[in-house]
Amino acid sequence: MSVESATEPVEVLPGPVAQRLHVTSTGDPDRPVLLLAHGFGCDQGMWDGVLPDFGADHRVVRYDLMGYGRSDVAAYDPEHYSTLDAHAADILAICAELDLHDVTLVAHSVSTMMALLAAVREPGRFRQVVLVAASPYFLEDPATGYDGGFSAADMAEVAGALDSNYFTWAEAMAPVIMGTPDAPEHGERLTASFCRVDPDVARQLLVVMFTTDFRPLLPRVTTPTVVVQSRADALVPPSVGEHLHAHLAGSTLVQLEAVGHCPHISAPEETAAAIRAHLLPR
Amino acid sequence: MTQRDYAELWQRAPGGHLLLDDDGLITAVNATFTGWTGYTAEELLGTPFPKLLPIGDRVLYTTHSLPQLMVSGRIAEASVQVVGRDGSRHPALLSATRVSGPDGPETQLVLVDAQQRRRYEEELLAARRRAEESEARITRAEAELAELVHHDSLTGLLNRPGLLRALHDRLGAARADRGDGAVPTVLFIDLDGFKTVNDDLGHASGDELLQVVARRIRSASRAGADVARFAGDEFVVLDDVTPSGAARVADRLLDLLAEPVVLQGVEVVVTASVGICSAEVPASGPDAAELVLRRADNAMYRAKAQGSGRWTAHRPGDSDPGADRLVLLEQLRSGIRQGQLRVFYQPRLHLPTGRLSGVEALVRWEHPTRGLLQPGAFIDAAEQSGIIRELGAWVLAEAVEQAVRWDATGGPAGLQVAVNLSARQLADTDLVPLVARTLARAGLPAARLVLEITETALMSDPDAALRSLQALKELGVLLAVDDFGTGFSSFTYLKRFPVDELKIDRSFVTGMTTDPGDHAIVASCVHLAHAMGLVAVAEGVESAAECDALRALGADQAQGYFFSRPVPADDMPLPIVVA
Numbered sequence: 001m002s003v004e005s006a007t008e009p010v011e012v013l014p015g016p017v018a019q020r021l022h023v024t025s026t027g028d029p030d031r032p033v034l035l036l037a038h039g040f041g042c043d044q045g046m047w048d049g050v051l052p053d054f055g056a057d058h059r060v061v062r063y064d065l066m067g068y069g070r071s072d073v074a075a076y077d078p079e080h081y082s083t084l085d086a087h088a089a090d091i092l093a094i095c096a097e098l099d100l101h102d103v104t105l106v107a108h109s110v111s112t113m114m115a116l117l118a119a120v121r122e123p124g125r126f127r128q129v130v131l132v133a134a135s136p137y138f139l140e141d142p143a144t145g146y147d148g149g150f151s152a153a154d155m156a157e158v159a160g161a162l163d164s165n166y167f168t169w170a171e172a173m174a175p176v177i178m179g180t181p182d183a184p185e186h187g188e189r190l191t192a193s194f195c196r197v198d199p200d201v202a203r204q205l206l207v208v209m210f211t212t213d214f215r216p217l218l219p220r221v222t223t224p225t226v227v228v229q230s231r232a233d234a235l236v237p238p239s240v241g242e243h244l245h246a247h248l249a250g251s252t253l254v255q256l257e258a259v260g261h262c263p264h265i266s267a268p269e270e271t272a273a274a275i276r277a278h279l280l281p282r
Numbered sequence: 283m284t285q286r287d288y289a290e291l292w293q294r295a296p297g298g299h300l301l302l303d304d305d306g307l308i309t310a311v312n313a314t315f316t317g318w319t320g321y322t323a324e325e326l327l328g329t330p331f332p333k334l335l336p337i338g339d340r341v342l343y344t345t346h347s348l349p350q351l352m353v354s355g356r357i358a359e360a361s362v363q364v365v366g367r368d369g370s371r372h373p374a375l376l377s378a379t380r381v382s383g384p385d386g387p388e389t390q391l392v393l394v395d396a397q398q399r400r401r402y403e404e405e406l407l408a409a410r411r412r413a414e415e416s417e418a419r420i421t422r423a424e425a426e427l428a429e430l431v432h433h434d435s436l437t438g439l440l441n442r443p444g445l446l447r448a449l450h451d452r453l454g455a456a457r458a459d460r461g462d463g464a465v466p467t468v469l470f471i472d473l474d475g476f477k478t479v480n481d482d483l484g485h486a487s488g489d490e491l492l493q494v495v496a497r498r499i500r501s502a503s504r505a506g507a508d509v510a511r512f513a514g515d516e517f518v519v520l521d522d523v524t525p526s527g528a529a530r531v532a533d534r535l536l537d538l539l540a541e542p543v544v545l546q547g548v549e550v551v552v553t554a555s556v557g558i559c560s561a562e563v564p565a566s567g568p569d570a571a572e573l574v575l576r577r578a579d580n581a582m583y584r585a586k587a588q589g590s591g592r593w594t595a596h597r598p599g600d601s602d603p604g605a606d607r608l609v610l611l612e613q614l615r616s617g618i619r620q621g622q623l624r625v626f627y628q629p630r631l632h633l634p635t636g637r638l639s640g641v642e643a644l645v646r647w648e649h650p651t652r653g654l655l656q657p658g659a660f661i662d663a664a665e666q667s668g669i670i671r672e673l674g675a676w677v678l679a680e681a682v683e684q685a686v687r688w689d690a691t692g693g694p695a696g697l698q699v700a701v702n703l704s705a706r707q708l709a710d711t712d713l714v715p716l717v718a719r720t721l722a723r724a725g726l727p728a729a730r731l732v733l734e735i736t737e738t739a740l741m742s743d744p745d746a747a748l749r750s751l752q753a754l755k756e757l758g759v760l761l762a763v764d765d766f767g768t769g770f771s772s773f774t775y776l777k778r779f780p781v782d783e784l785k786i787d788r789s790f791v792t793g794m795t796t797d798p799g800d801h802a803i804v805a806s807c808v809h810l811a812h813a814m815g816l817v818a819v820a821e822g823v824e825s826a827a828e829c830d831a832l833r834a835l836g837a838d839q840a841q842g843y844f845f846s847r848p849v850p851a852d853d854m855p856l857p858i859v860v861a
Contacts, residue, residue, distance in 0.1 A: 040345050109345070154337040206341060232305040234332035234344040259305050261344045266352040 012070075017097040021063040021090055022070040025098075027055040032127075032282060033100050034058045037091065039109025039133065039262070040205060043069025046108065049268025053276060061098065065111065066090055067201035078204055084110075084212065088117035095125050106130040106275060108264065109235075110205060113214045119223040128280050130226045132271070133261050134244055135236045136214035149237045150210070158210045218247035225251040226278045228271070230263040252278050298364070298374065298393035304386055306330050306348075315393065320367035331391065334364050336371070347376070351389065355380045361403065364393065373400030434511040436489055437496035445510035445518055449571040452508075452520065456563040467528045469519040470557040470578035471499065471535060474590040476515035479550055487545040491552065494543050502534040518575070525560060525595070532556045532593035540591060556593035557582025611667050614647070614660055618672055622648045625680045626848035630700070630819065630841040633833050640698030640732065642841060643681035644848045645673065665704050674707045675716055682724045682731060684851050700732035700762065705739035709746060714753040721757070728758030734785065736764045748778060755780040762819065767807060777814065784811040788822025791842070795827045808835045 010024040017023065024044065027034075034054055036047045044062035054060050064071040066081060080086050091114060095103060103126050107115035112134035119126045138148040139155055225248045229241035245253035254274050258267030292299060298315030300308055311326045319326075319334070332340045339362040347357045357378040363371040374393035381390060432444030440448060452466040473495065480488035492515065499517050500509050507521035519531060539554045559578035561570065577596040585594035617623060627641040647655040664670045678701050685699040707713055721728055733754060740747045740763065751761055762783035763776070767790055786807045793800035804820070811818035820832045823842030832840055 040341070042345065042349075046349070150337060157337050206338075210337075232307075232330065234306065234330060234340055234348075260348050260352070262349040262352070265349040 013098070015097045017090070017093045018063075020072045020075050021066060021094060022072075023061065023063040023094055023098070025059060025061050026051065027058050027060040029059050031058050033103045034060045035091070035094070035100065035103050035105045036060065036062045037105065037107040037111035037115055038062075038065060038068070039107075039111055040202070040209065042108075042262075045069070046262070046265060050264050050272040050275070053269070053272035061094070061100065063090075063094055065205075067198060067205070073198060073201070076201060081204065082208065084114050084117060084208060084214075087111075087114040088121065091115065091118040092122055092125070095122075101125065102127045104128045104130065104279060106132065107134070108132040109134070109261065110209050113212075113217070116214070116217055116221050116225075120217065120220050123222050126223045128224045128226065129221075130228060130275055130278070131244065132228045132264060133230060133233055133236050134227060135240045136218060136244065137212075138210050138235070139213075141213075146215070146243060147237055147239050149235060149240070155210060158207055215243075215247070218244065219249070221248055224280060226254060226275070227251055228254045228256060228263070228274055230256045230258045230260060230266075232259045233261045235261050254278060297395065300331065300391040300393075301383075302331050302389040302391060304388065306332065306389075309388070315364075318366065318372045318395075319364060320370075325367075336363055336365055339363055343376075347378070351378055351380050359394075361396065361400070362393075363400075373397055375399070437493055437511050439496050439500070439517070440508055440510035442510070442512055445508065445512060445520065446571055448508040448510075448520055449574070452522065453561055453563075453570050453574075456522070456561065463524045464522045464527065465524075465563050466561040466574075467521055467523050467525075468559050468561075468574050468578040469521075469528060469532055469535065469593075470512070470559075470575070470582040471517040471519070471539075472555050472557075472582050472586065473515040473517075473539075474553045474555060474586070475550075476552060479545065479552070483545055483548065483550075490545055491543055491550065495539060495552065498538040498541075499535060502538045503531060507531075518578075528558050528560065528595070529593070532558060536591055536593065553590040555582050555586035555590055557585055557596065558593060559596035607663050610660060610663050611669060613649070614664060614669055614673075617647060617649070618669075618676060622650065623673070623676060624648055624654075624850065625677055625684065626850055627681075627684070627699075627854055628841055628848040629846045629854070630698075630839050631845055633829075633837055633840050638697065639839055640700060641854070642700040642734070642848075643677060643684075643702075645677050646848075661704070665706050668706065670704050670706050671710060671712075674704060675720075677701060678717070679720050679724070682720050682726050685730055686724045686726050687851070688854075696730065698730055698732055698760070700734050702734045702764065703739070705736075705742050708735060708739055708750050709743065713750060714757065717754060717759060718757055721759075729760065732760040732762050732783065734762040734764040737766055737768060740779065751779055751781070765821075767803060781816060783817040783819050785819045785821055786837075788842075791820050791822045791828060791832070792824065794831055795825070801831070804832070804837075805835050808837050811838075812836070 010026055012018060013023045013025055015023075022044070036044065036050075038044050038046045043064045047060075047062055051060060065087060067073060067076045091105070094100070105115050105119070105126050105128070107129065109132070112131040113136065115129050115131065119129050135148060137146065138150050140147045140149070140151060225244075227241055227244045227248065229236070229238065231238075241253055241255075245251050254277075256263050256267065256270055256274055258270050260266050264271045293313040295312060295314055298318055299310075299312040300315060301310035303309050308326050308329050308331055311323050316323055316326070332343050335343055342360065343362065347360050351357050357376060359375045359377055361373070362376050363373050365371060372393075373396045375396045376391065376393055378389050378391045380387055382388075432440055432447060434441040434444075449466065449468070456466050476488065476491065479491050492511070495515075495517065496509070496511060499519060503509055503519045504521055504523070507519055510518045510520070512518045519535070521528075521531065523531065535556055536554060539552060542549045542551050544550070557578045557580065559574050559581055561574045581594045581596040585592045588594070624646045626644045626646050628644060629638050630640045630642060631637065632639040645657055645661075647660055649655050652659075661670070664673050681699045681701050685697060688697055703713075710716075717731070717733070721731060735747070735751075754761060760782040761780065762785050763779070763781050764785050765787045766784045767787045784807060786804055790800045790803045790807070794804045795801070808818040817838045818836075820828075820837050820840040821842065823829055823832065823840045823844045825844055828842075829840065829844055
């Protein structure tokens, strides 16, 4: 299945890392770099809605998480990708191969923790990290009063969770053609795009997501951060955004009017405007 | 329909119906849904819908279904479960539409019961998981089998098929433009003196020696090299190296292998010869692997010919005895079919009377381009390939039939015909019936046939030779030990062999009139033959002086150029009487 991009086909960049992760570049190549990392169960098409807002004065680099979208699934080694470190290393590999500096890294969902790992490992590489719908830990931790939104009982189901709707994930990979009552022009395309997921790959990332506590990572982050939180996010309760803001030194917390875990989908203009408003001045 | 009818229809629809506001909170729910879940409508109103889903479905709904709904306005038949008040699960297909309501956008959500479909999916998935598991098991089993099939159980090294596979892989991957000049290279290692260890200390010690040698070869090779036990005491190191790198490896190998090995308290020194051949890259043709191995093998033989403990590398332009040999064998095979083989006969005389006593049948090959070939040009190749059986049977039949033809054309009555048997023929279980059939078909008495077997052939496996000779003896044929004095006969064995003649090797006969040592040897052979009750026959008599000397020593019979060269049957000068 091939997925067309927002306006015209964007060619994947040359280079082994770019080929492996389907790295694309749009916008003005001489402008500051915005590197976009998509979230769980998605691919880089998820960012299409915010592209128009940044293309004019940024070079926008996007890629597909290993195992997702049009990344080279043949190169997916489950053992290597059994922690988020491997994905963080992929972010740094993209920066190295493309020789990106002073990067503004915008990450969504599970990629937010990969982004923080990358920023801790190579702080000099990044100007700023924007975290959309981020959570350092999805479980509740009564001992510290932290509420990640999921209980220990939920947790017990995680490993089998994707098996329970395995075929829905698998089916979702097929292109779906459907009416678009409010007629967003790119609706049909996006529907096809963000569903490119191998259920087995998704299952592994889900397990990693739910079994890793990234809270100890937060104090080690020295790069300036923006925490973007939407309303009624079924995966990330409001208290999680507050926790991030409290433990990320020099962070800014932005509360969106937008609803749900994917505000860049449901309200791309508001999300893009919120990000732009908090970019560090050049 | 009244408004009430619509409401009733909605409440009792076959599926669960819900309305959600833009924040995903439930604003309306029908009776079907509350019936499934055990919640009251009041409890559900204001609850976020994803809270009713188990964790996996909640992630699916949040990360897939909701964005899809936002973008396209619809969700079509996502397979989920709804968790009831008592924790029970209700499989359902979830469809949703986003519409503009009176208070902003809202979501109409329909859940269709999917118990049956769910069961199918679960069975399908379980089958898939089982298939994956059994596929993994099959893959593991295949890998283990491949491991067994491609390794030598004694040394743990690759075996011949394993080596060929590794060589094919390396040749397939090799590129000329590697830059460092390293190419797949074969070092062919042959041990000198292994057979002695096996014979003197037994097979267990031989095996132990091979294991020690295998370890040494492994440690002399670079990491990443393939090491194989090719056959018996032949080993191969396969590595991507430059020519000078290969030479260094060969030096290391020879040094390490020259170290003594202690077996059963006995210090054994085994040396080796090494042949090196680098592959031509890119490899040409499907036989590239065999070619590089054969060239390394040939180079090894050249090294061995210079004395053990050396290495030699194949040079482009070196002749390829292996390839020549294959061509020769192919030509020989067709030569036999096309009647290019001839039998020549050399007379043998009774020395005291000078009368013809018999003839030795000797094979010649009328080669279409190379002319008349002596046995030395093709017998070894035939012997090694097994063509000797066909060739030997043909010569035997031809000679036996010729003896009968001479009888019929007034030749000397009772002429004996001698035919050579090779080691391979001697070991052939079909030999005795073959001889019996041949004699019977021609109608020649068994006592008119002499089978000549070299000393070396007899001693290569004396026990088996003894059994064959006894069976031949029972047929009534006469047996001669050929080239006597050149091998390492054990007289113990010789005494047990039921032989009738000793044929004294031509090398002693040729020297006997000039070299006292040779004279003494011939004398001993004649005495030995007589002492054992055997006929003493001298080969290679070329002069009157030799003939006289042999007569003086009491030799019984003789053959050689002095009397007659081997000639075609029709040219046989009959009768022959020595003046």
